[in-house]
Amino acid sequence: MKKHLSIVVILIMIANFSLPQMAQAYSYGDPTEEKVAEAYSEMSSKLSDSPPKYDEAATIFASVEDEIKLHMGADAVSAVKSELENKDKEAIITNMQKVLVLNIARRLENVEGNFEEYDSTRKLVGKADATYKKLSPIVQQNDPDLDSTIKTEFETMLDSLGNPGLFGVGEKESDKDQYIESKETVLNALKGQFNMKTVEVGHFGESATDDTNDNGKTEWTDLGQLSNWLPILLILIVIAGVVVYTTKKRRRS
Numbered sequence: 001m002k003k004h005l006s007i008v009v010i011l012i013m014i015a016n017f018s019l020p021q022m023a024q025a026y027s028y029g030d031p032t033e034e035k036v037a038e039a040y041s042e043m044s045s046k047l048s049d050s051p052p053k054y055d056e057a058a059t060i061f062a063s064v065e066d067e068i069k070l071h072m073g074a075d076a077v078s079a080v081k082s083e084l085e086n087k088d089k090e091a092i093i094t095n096m097q098k099v100l101v102l103n104i105a106r107r108l109e110n111v112e113g114n115f116e117e118y119d120s121t122r123k124l125v126g127k128a129d130a131t132y133k134k135l136s137p138i139v140q141q142n143d144p145d146l147d148s149t150i151k152t153e154f155e156t157m158l159d160s161l162g163n164p165g166l167f168g169v170g171e172k173e174s175d176k177d178q179y180i181e182s183k184e185t186v187l188n189a190l191k192g193q194f195n196m197k198t199v200e201v202g203h204f205g206e207s208a209t210d211d212t213n214d215n216g217k218t219e220w221t222d223l224g225q226l227s228n229w230l231p232i233l234l235i236l237i238v239i240a241g242v243v244v245y246t247t248k249k250r251r252r253s
Contacts, residue, residue, distance in 0.1 A: 036103050037131040039064040040096045047089045057092065058084045072102050100135055101190045104128045105199040108157075108183045115176050118164050125161065129154045132186075139193055150189055153182040 042060045046053040061080060069077045076099055083091040107128040111121040132150060140147040160182065162174030187199050 034103065034127045034131045036064050036067060037100055037134045040100055041134050043096060044093055047092060052087070052089050054084060054087050068099060071106055072099055076102070097135060097138065097194055098196060100131050101194050101196060101199060104131050104190065105187055107131070108187065111157075111161075112176075112180060112183065115161075115174065115179065118161060118174075121161055122158065125154070125157050129158075132190075135190070135194075139189075142193065146189055146193065150186050153186045156182045157186075 039060050043057040046057040046060065058081075061084065065077055065081075068080075076095075079095045080092060080099070083095060107124045111124045111128075114120060132154065136147055136151070139150065157179055160175040160179040163172040190196070191199050
């Protein structure tokens with residue numbers, strides 16, 4: 001009996017240890033990748049072919065349509081889909097560029113709202129930076145100095161997050177005021193470069209949404225999403241399996 005109880009305790013500990021890691025994967029994934037930015041890059045490549053491959057670009061867009069709708073709103077999806085139907089290559093690319101700017105804005109705004117959560121904020125700035133890398137060639141072509149400034153500000157933002165260190169080693173104090181200053185520099189630069197009225201939270205063409213819902217839940221803590229139940233279900237299945245096994249073993253005894 002004690003042996004089985006020990007197994008249950010160990011499995012629960014393993015599950016509890018794995019839960020934050022799994023949940024974090026649902027939330028942010030690889031900090032160097034951003035699905036919408038990758039889709040933009042792939043769509044641009046297909047549209048650069050001669051003749052442009054609109055059907056393939058539409059298929060790529062469909063793979064991130066739900067995410068764009070969730071974070072940037074239905075208007076963003078409608079704008080891109082409309083131009084795909086019209087086969088207007090330049091308009092498609094322009095609208096996707098604006099989507100990327102909004103994606104950068106929502107990531108950076110979310111960092112400011114959760115500034116003390118070092119692990120999450122560092123990944124969010126990383127994702128915003130990865131998104132900017134897709135827009136950088138356009139900015140660099142139009143204004144090399146501005147592109148250099150934006151890249152420097154991203155480095156400053158990462159530095160301003162500080163570092164909690166490990167057991168006090170490598171600890172560095174964060175600087176929220178510096179973060180906000182750099183964030184505003186980046187967003188104002190992008191707003192002007194891509195002819196956007198504003199990048200504030202709200203509607204497509206004007207703003208970006210946050211990673212959190214109205215109750216302040218992050219993507220992975222929003223249990224309204226089916227995928228976010230998976231870690232919890234895994235724990236329950238493990239516990240149930242051990243209980244059933246233990247019960248059968250006891251009856252045989």
